[in-house]
Amino acid sequence: MIPRRCGFLPLGAALALTVAALTAGAWGLAAAGPAARGSDQGVPGHFTFASVVRRAGDLAAGPYQPDQPALPAFFADLNYDQYRDLRFKRDQSIWRAESLPFQVELFPRGGLFKDRVTINLIENGKAVAVPFKSSLYKYGNKENEKDLSEVLSEVPEDLGFAGVRLLYPLNRDDVFDELAVFLGASYFRAVPQGLNYGISARGLAIDTGLASKEEFPIFREFWLEKPDRDATSITIYALLDSASVAGAYRFLITPGLETVIDVKAQLFFRERVKKLGLAPLTSMFFHAEDTDRFMDDFRPEVHDSDGLFVETGSGERIWRPLVNSKGLRISDFHADNPRAFGLLQRDRDFANYQDLEARYEKRPSALVEPDGDWGKGMVELVQIPSDSERYDNIAAFWVPERMPSTSKPFEYNYRLRLAADPEAKLTGGRTLSTRIGAGGTSTLDSNKRKFVVDFIGPTLAGLPADTPVEAVVTTSVGILSKPVVQPNPEARGWRLFFELSPDGDGPVDLRAYLKKGDDVLSETWSFQWNRE
Incomplete structure (x- = not known):
């Protein structure tokens, strides 16, 4: 099963080379020749990132x-x-027969996933390409699956692959769970122990949020x-390509309670881009709870992430x-050499x-x-109106403040850390929730907006209820009421009230x-309000 909503991800341009025709050997593999896409052309022997x-x-x-x-009409x-019903046969998983700790399944082209992606395996420093076979797939739901060859009279043998799925015994030693998926443009997803797919990462973002058309690079080879x-x-190594740039990527994926992906990238620009988004x-x-208008939904909250975190x-x-x-x-957070940024799901309460089915918690x-200094620049947050959770x-x-030139790599x-709580070791205060409603006390005034912000964390939880905790609140325009801070025993934290x-x-x-005297007790809560 592909990750939820993968079919709705925007796709980039298509691939530029053909799949190598290989024969014989384990999994139908053979060493790639000089003209094959899986070869390390010009460097005999050992395959490395430099290749x-x-x-x-x-x-x-x-x-x-x-x-x-x-694509044949059926696949196009x-x-x-229907695309989800194109199922890789689990008993055909790469490395399954060798009882290795990781297994690999491959997505076929079809539907929205039209780019042809070459898949290579590296063993003893030698790269060989995986040929497409229709016999690797079943079609239909789990109760009524048939071999693809039984459904279609002719399946082109050059149909090709669209992406990669990694399996690993993430939650039980005797069960291979989905660990990561690379599918569609330069998108990839991964999960830590005990959680489900949600947020996606990309290899690169180009011109995102501009009035001009966004460019979607693709991973054309793995x-x-x-x-x-x-x-x-x-x-995993990957070759990225688009109209403006080509790039080499290395992903070192370490699964666990926190799944970690160490990314190394080197880009070559064909032409300068207007905006470059790194680690998107x-x-x-x-x-x-911060939605300031009526949503006709029985569920109190629906989201994969509830906030952007930035550490300057x-x-x-x-x-x-x-x-x-x-x-x-579109919001920009300027920083020199950022320490971290991310989209987090802090709310872990099913009741919310x-x-x-979706289990957003x-x-x-x-x-x-x-890794290292990224210099001057900004974290940009793009929030697009949506009428569906799809x-x-x-x-x-x-x-980066300075766009790369075309003269050098x-x-x-x-x-990239994926976890339930990548901030678990922090002791300072952090935001748990933001609520907005009409201002006023005995009589509500919809022209005023009341903000209720809850902060939690070990440091805040350890403060006696009579601690003189204060709030520093600022606004770009408008008038603020005097902020009020009080203990919130239900959340084991402190609650801030103010009106705008x-x-x-x-x-x-x-x-x-929040602060106590000259001591800052919490992160900075930042919010942009518009009347909806």
Whole structure:
């Protein structure tokens, strides 16, 4: 089963090379020859990250050449649910017969996933390509599956693959669970122990949020390094391509209670881009307790992530609750050498979601930690209006102040941490929830807006109820009431109240944090209000 809503992800341009025709050997593999896509051209013997870098550099030296051969009507017309019924035969999983700790399944092209992706396996430093076989798939639901060859009279043997699924005994030693998926443009997802798919990551974002058309690079080729029998990590190399850039990527994936992906990237630009988004994250936010309008939904909250977290180079921690407003919102958080940023799912209470199928309380948070100095730039948050939970309408990424040139490669590394609570070791206060309603006391005044913000954390939980905790609250426009802070024993934290008398319909930028004397007790809560 592919990750939920994968079929609704936007796709990039198609691939530029053809699948190598190979024969014989385990899994139908043979060493790739000089002209094969799986080969390390010009470097005999050992395959390394440098091999992918050379491929990316050579690719960028020429014009972009898409490779999206026509699909038979049956595959081209598949809708999301029909595509999900193209099922890889579990007993055909790569490395299953060898009882290795990781297994691999491959997605076929079809429906929205039209880009042809070459898959290679690396063993003893040698890369070989995996040929497409229709016999790898069944079609139909789990109760009525048939071999693909039984459903269609002719399945083209060059149909090709669309992506990769990794399996690993994540939750039980005797069951191989889905660990990660690379499918569609440069999107990938992974899960930690005990959680379900939710947030997505991307290899690169180009011109996201601009008035001009966004460019979606694709991973056109993958190389998977065969793991040892006692391996606890797996390495995947990927070749990225688009009209403006080609790139080499290495993903070191280490599953566990916290699944960690160490990313190494080197980009070669064919032409300068207007906006470059590094380490992009994509998520879904439909509504929550901060939604300032009526939502006709039995569920109190529906989202994969509930806020953007940014830790600047100076150590300031900022939390921006997500919203689903009626208009596009783009927010920038400037920082020098950011320590971390991510889209998090802090609310883990089922009672706040009430969805036994989607289980939004079990969606992972994703935190990006740059490796080294990324210099000056900003974390950009893009929030797109959405009328359905089917669509990923939230994006966050790092935008360097200076766009890379076309004269030399651009390198960067980072760690992506996926967990239920990547902030578990923090002791300071952090935002749990944001609620908004009409102002006033005995009589409600809808022209005023009341904000109720709950902060939690070990430091706050340990404060006696009579501690003189204060709040510092600021606004860009409008008038604020005197803030009130009081203990919240139900959340084992402290609650902040204040009212805003806006000057017009917005936008209004609000900031708040808790303190005791000169000691800052919490992160900075940051919110942009607009009258809906």
